[in-house]
Each structure stands twice: as structure tokens, then as C-alpha cells.
Amino acid sequence: MTVFFCAKCGVELTPDLVELPAVPEVSGRDRDRDKETRLAPSTVPRGHYAIDPEPWGAPFTPPTGKPRPHHPRRLLMPPELTDWTPTGPRNTVVVHPDDLPDLRLLDQGGPHRGCCGPLGTGGRNMACGCGVLVATLAADCMGPHELHLDPVRMYAFDTKGAER
Secondary structure, eight states, X not given: OEXXXXXXXXXXXXXXXXXXXXXXXXXXXGGGSOTTTOOOOBSSOTTEEEEEOSOOSSSEEOOOSSOOOOOTTOOOOOGGGTTOEEOOOSSEEEEOGGGOTTOEEOOOOGGGBOSSSBOSOSSOOEEOTTSOEEEEEEOOTTSOBEEEEOTTSEEEXXXXXXXX
């Protein structure tokens, strides 16, 4: 089990979480969406985390002319970024958004906000109590519902106290 902390102030960001072997597949079925919020279920179940080895989120690179492979967790992109490729950090820690109740969402209006929440395309949008942006929430009804902890702005300890 692992606990994640803010790299700046050292505050505990998560409870003990169990590592998953990989980021779970996302269900694209409408029947799996929350009837009230229309959000897809979180990619990672509560009490767990997974390491995403692929580049995720901002910044993005322009299209190369080659078709982008389909990815079930592809972010819903603002019109001006359609077909751009994420080149954000690798090895982000994907957690259930409800496992970090003390983070606060910074308003991201404009093209980085969908009808129901942040797209996750504007870069880090969740702040620790000390003000450091530590994570990116993607929570619009048309895209994945997941929270990515920035690997540079947090650190992990297992429950025995060994830094990971």
C-alpha cells in the first residue's frame, strides 16, 4: 500500500492506496455512466492507483499527417487541438478523484472546459492546500473520468515508510 504526498509542503494527499498492475480499460458504454452527472465511471477504482507509462495531457504536439491510433482513454480535445498528440509527463499516477478530497479545482474556463467539467487538456488544474498544482482532473461527460498526479510534484511512501 502506498500514500502520496505533496512534494512542496509534504502534506498527505491520499489515503493508503493499492497499486494496480496497469491502468484499467475504460468502458465507453452509456449504461455505465452515472445517471445524474453523466460521468463515465472513474478509470481507477477507489482505494487504488495505477502508473500510466504513456505521455498524458498538456503540452500537445500538432498533427503529423499520420493517423493517430485509437486510444480508449483519449482526451476530448478542444476544437483547436483536434488530432494533436499529448506529450505531457510519463508515469503519472492515475487515481480515483474521490481519493483526494482536499485538492481544489482551479477554474479552467474557455476551451479547456466541457459542458460538465474540465477536459484535462489545459494542464494541471488541481491544487494542494499550499497552492501547488499537483494533478490534472479530466471530468467532462464525454471523456475519461480520471485524476493524474504529476510525478514531479508529489512523492510516494509505502506504508512501511520506504520512499518509492
